[in-house]
Amino acid sequence: MKRSLFGRLWPNVTAVALFIGFVFPVYWMFATAFKPTGDIISEDPVWFPTDVTFEHFERATGVDHFWTYVTNSLIVTLCAVVLALVIALAGSFALARMRFKGRRGFVIGFMLAQMAPWEVMIIAMYMIVRDASMLNSLVPLTVFYMMMILPFTILTLRGFVASVPRDLEEAAMVDGCTRAQAFRKVILPLLAPGLMSTSLFGFITAWNEFPLVLVLNKETEAQTLPLWLSSFQTAFGNDWGATMAASSLFAIPILILFVFLQRRAVSGLTAGAVKG
Structure with missing residues (x-):
């Protein structure tokens, strides 16, 4: 007992x-x-x-270019997540449904890319962006953020696509649908939990990313909220109230997104990990 x-x-x-x-x-x-x-x-x-x-929040939001930081972060994060989802949908379908030479190598490559620390490649990324004359631009940030979250997105969605019976897709094609229509009408609605979990992961990754934007975007008008958050010790000295207010504002979008997506996100992560 x-x-x-x-x-x-x-x-x-x-x-x-x-x-x-x-x-x-x-x-x-x-x-x-x-x-x-x-x-x-x-x-x-x-x-x-x-x-x-609320005086701490007033000082935090009263910093110069605050709304520019907010806009840049939203643009970069949302564009990176959307691009990653679109590419991952096509890639995961190809890996799960099609048989081609080197397919297993592609899967292993995505796993290795997911495990690789992106920080060690910052110098190479800087040289690429510098040679392309695109420093202080949001485009390189969007592309690199998309590449950061793409391996996880493909591997997770691959498990969901593989779990959908082929018979459903073939039945839709027999009824007159093309392969693209069968994917859009039959498979895509069943991928909702996977899309939720991967979009949440991608949003958190891109929203919190700090080293890359610190290296690539030196101009204030091209920076994002993580740099705004890191500057409070210099801007306010020991004003911990403003620092905590800024941290709270920075965390609110992720908390709201997680509250709305938590059930589907958790089921998507676990299902995508064991299927396929």
Whole structure:
């Protein structure tokens, strides 16, 4: 009986401890953003803010070119995710349905590309962009971000395409559909969980990327929100309120996206990992 109780208790205790460990920093970030400066620098920590203030958010959003950073981040991130999904849909269908020489090598290549650290290639990327006279442009960022998330997207969607019975596709083609129409009308609706999970992964990856934009885009008008976030220690000194407000604003789009997509994203990640 004691062993049975312990067997039920320790997983729950572990889960609660992990939950607190992961959630508390996020809570502290948002709580600090709403605290008055006196509560932030107080030696006695204020766990729950009583006097809520928005002055830190006003200073964070009042930085020069703030909305330019927001616009650049949204453009680069959304374009990279959309391009990766379009290319990955075609690539995953080819890998899952078609038989051609070197198919296994393509899959291994995508796996290796997914494991490779992109930071070691920043110098090569800089030289390519410099020689093409495209420094301080959003186009190279979009292309490189798309390449970063493409291997994972293809490998995940490949599992979903492989799990769709061929009979459904063949039945649609017998009824008069072309292969492209069969893919659009039969296979594509069944890929919704995979599209959700890969788009969430791609959005987080592109939204948070920092080293590449730091190297390629030196002009303020061509920078994104990660650089805006990193500049707060220089801009505000020890103003932790403005720093936490900026961090909160930076995290809100990802949190909103995750709340809306979490169920489909989790099922998509697990299903894509075991199928195909």
